[in-house]
Amino acid sequence: MTHEDAAATLDPALEAELQARFDRMIAAEERIEPRDWMPEGYRRTLVRQIAQHAHSEIIGMQPEGNWITRAPSLRRKAILLAKVQDEAGHGLYLYAAAETLGVDREDLLDLLHTGRQKYSSIFNYPTLTWADMGAIGWLVDGAAIMNQVPLCRCSYGPYGRAMVRICKEESFHQRQGFEILHTLSHGTPEQKAMAQDAVDRFWWPSLMMFGPPDADSPHSAQSMAWGIKRFGNDELRQRFVDMIAPQAQVLGLTLPDPDLRWDEESGHWRFGAIDWSELDRVIRGDGPCNAQRMERRRTAHEEGAWVRESAMAYAAKHAAPSAEAQPAEVAA
Amino acid sequence: MTAPTSPTTTTAGSLDVAGVSRSAAPARPTAAEAPLVSYLLGLGDDALVLAQRLGAWVTRAPQIEEDIALGNIALDLLGQARTLLTYAGEVEGTGRDEDALAFLRDERDFRNVWLVEIPNGDFAVTMARQLLFSAYQCELYAGLLASADATLAGLAAKAVKEVRYHRDHATQWVLRLGDGTPEAHVRMQAALERTWPYVDELFDHDDAAAALPGVAVDPASLRPAWSAYVEDVVGRATLAVPQPTWRSRGGRVGLHSEHLGHLLPEMQHLHRAHPGATW
Numbered sequence: 001m002t003h004e005d006a007a008a009t010l011d012p013a014l015e016a017e018l019q020a021r022f023d024r025m026i027a028a029e030e031r032i033e034p035r036d037w038m039p040e041g042y043r044r045t046l047v048r049q050i051a052q053h054a055h056s057e058i059i060g061m062q063p064e065g066n067w068i069t070r071a072p073s074l075r076r077k078a079i080l081l082a083k084v085q086d087e088a089g090h091g092l093y094l095y096a097a098a099e100t101l102g103v104d105r106e107d108l109l110d111l112l113h114t115g116r117q118k119y120s121s122i123f124n125y126p127t128l129t130w131a132d133m134g135a136i137g138w139l140v141d142g143a144a145i146m147n148q149v150p151l152c153r154c155s156y157g158p159y160g161r162a163m164v165r166i167c168k169e170e171s172f173h174q175r176q177g178f179e180i181l182h183t184l185s186h187g188t189p190e191q192k193a194m195a196q197d198a199v200d201r202f203w204w205p206s207l208m209m210f211g212p213p214d215a216d217s218p219h220s221a222q223s224m225a226w227g228i229k230r231f232g233n234d235e236l237r238q239r240f241v242d243m244i245a246p247q248a249q250v251l252g253l254t255l256p257d258p259d260l261r262w263d264e265e266s267g268h269w270r271f272g273a274i275d276w277s278e279l280d281r282v283i284r285g286d287g288p289c290n291a292q293r294m295e296r297r298r299t300a301h302e303e304g305a306w307v308r309e310s311a312m313a314y315a316a317k318h319a320a321p322s323a324e325a326q327p328a329e330v331a332a
Numbered sequence: 333m334t335a336p337t338s339p340t341t342t343t344a345g346s347l348d349v350a351g352v353s354r355s356a357a358p359a360r361p362t363a364a365e366a367p368l369v370s371y372l373l374g375l376g377d378d379a380l381v382l383a384q385r386l387g388a389w390v391t392r393a394p395q396i397e398e399d400i401a402l403g404n405i406a407l408d409l410l411g412q413a414r415t416l417l418t419y420a421g422e423v424e425g426t427g428r429d430e431d432a433l434a435f436l437r438d439e440r441d442f443r444n445v446w447l448v449e450i451p452n453g454d455f456a457v458t459m460a461r462q463l464l465f466s467a468y469q470c471e472l473y474a475g476l477l478a479s480a481d482a483t484l485a486g487l488a489a490k491a492v493k494e495v496r497y498h499r500d501h502a503t504q505w506v507l508r509l510g511d512g513t514p515e516a517h518v519r520m521q522a523a524l525e526r527t528w529p530y531v532d533e534l535f536d537h538d539d540a541a542a543a544l545p546g547v548a549v550d551p552a553s554l555r556p557a558w559s560a561y562v563e564d565v566v567g568r569a570t571l572a573v574p575q576p577t578w579r580s581r582g583g584r585v586g587l588h589s590e591h592l593g594h595l596l597p598e599m600q601h602l603h604r605a606h607p608g609a610t611w
Contacts, residue, residue, distance in 0.1 A: 058396065061399065065391040068390055069384060069598050069599060070601065070602050072435075072603045073435075073611040074380075074410060074414050074417075074431060075414075081387055081410065082403075082407060084403060085407070089400060091396055130602055130611075183611060184611075187611075188608075190606060190609075300392045301394075303454075304393065304395060304455065305394075306515050306516055307394035307395075307398075307455045308394055309513050310513040310515070310517075311508045311512060314508040314512040318511075
């Protein structure tokens with residue numbers, strides 16, 4: 001029986017009691033676990049968010065995967081391979097976390113492949129030079145960490161626990177991105193120019209990763225109330241700028257914002273206006289790589305269908321008869 | 333099989349590479365290269381070229397678990413290549429490091445066998461290639477555990493564990509594709525036909541190995557155990573051992589398939605575009 005079936009048949013008095021218990025747990029900062037009753041909206045919000053997060057990890061392998069065969073040293077090739085592997089692993093943890101909410105990975109992938117679920121728009125930008133590996137690590141993973149560290153305290157247990165491990169790896173990814181850019185910015189003039197160009201291209205899209213301003217973010221308030229989200233988009237974006245601006249100075253690179261300045265009074269870096277029409281455009285599908293990213297993902301899935309089917313056929317052929325006879329719940 | 337001409341006696345003109353005369357194809361290595369350097373480059377280039385091939389699968393695999401697995405195998409092989417190339421550079425003693433050897437040598441200076449150059453093809457071709465190669469590496473590294481060269485023996489101790497996983501992974505897939513659906517069976521058999529002509533070369537006489545008794549492993553000695561393992565897998569997968577009508581030869585002396593000339597520029601171009609730069 002799915003959660004929806006359960007909700008549909010619940011006695012209203014019982015439902016009110018369960019809702020009150022859920023509200024008390026949220027208020028007490030207790031973790032909601034898969035077997036706990038939860039409001040349908042909470043479940044739906046989590047499925048959407050975790051799936052989108054998983055899809056982002058999977059699609060996010062592509063811009064970096066683009067440079068595995070071309071990394072400029074064997075050490076960099078090894079690091080990049082390991083990093084892209086981490087991202088695939090993150091995707092798998094997250095799909096597994098979503099599955100605790102009663103959905104299947106196959107169905108979520110289908111929603112991705114048919115465009116009914118989104119992934120982070122940042123991955124619709126191309127990786128044109130090696131320095132983009134640095135900019136993605138430093139800025140894109142840096143922004144992801146800002147968003148994700150608070151998710152370690154997410155009210156939904158499986159998601160929060162998945163995020164603990166993911167954040168440790170992301171933090172390493174960010175440092176390796178910084179190190180790539182540091183090496184380039186202290187290298188030849190051509191390498192430094194390559195690093196600056198990458199930062200110029202990835203800066204504004206990275207700021208957009210935090211989502212629209214709070215006032216235009218329809219789901220934020222409810223997610224905060226449910227303990228899924230802990231901070232608003234604008235606050236996280238500001239923290240990101242405050243972290244990155246001094247690091248850019250260490251790198252000897254500039255951020256492409258003439259309005260960026262340190263504000264003594266507030267203790268924050270002030271930055272210029274974001275062109276939100278660009279985010280809207282890229283989310284709608286009109287980014288440089290939307291079509292390419294989706295095509296790669298669909299092609300991999302479709303061209304791999306015969307492999308997955310054969311693995312299933314083999315498993316069925318070789319399954320021990322006693323295992324087949326067992327009810328799924330017992331086997332699990 | 334005809335004994336190959338020793339590369340150290342080769343100048344120009346005719347050359348017998350594992351039984352084939354190629355009058356216009358002087359092989360490398362040059363007279364100056366120590367057998368140990370040649371041997372290390374052979375093993376290192378095998379690992380490097382296959383790592384490059386497998387790395388290209390990432391984001392294209394049939395399922396996400398396989399993106400991880402193929403990336404992991406690539407990473408293991410890349411690690412082996414780095415150890416071998418670094419050591420080759422040290423033994424050579426002219427200051428070439430792993431990157432100089434990986435990125436600044438040309439096609440004719442690479443010593444890998446042809447098997448690792450085969451393009452990825454479909455998943456069945458990649459798994460056939462991996463089974464044949466990992467089974468070879470398992471026997472190779474098991475043999476090198478007893479090498480008198482401490483660096484090689486140390487590498488073998490680490491690598492033998494890695495390549496047993498690679499072989500098991502490929503074995504599991506060959507079984508699933510061979511003994512799964514009819515379509516996969518046909519593809520898997522075709523993949524064996526595609527890759528089997530490259531098997532003999534793995535066990536060809538290698539002058540460098542022959543010149544290093546106690547240090548290197550005689551490739552021919554690895555074949556019985558290799559055949560026993562691989563043919564058992566092929567049989568259990570309900571597939572047939574192919575009877576190829578041709579065979580590759582010459583990778584160890586720098587004579588390659590045309591595929592390597594496409595793989596290397598992609599791998600090397602960025603490094604070469606910035607001479608002397610640090611990355």
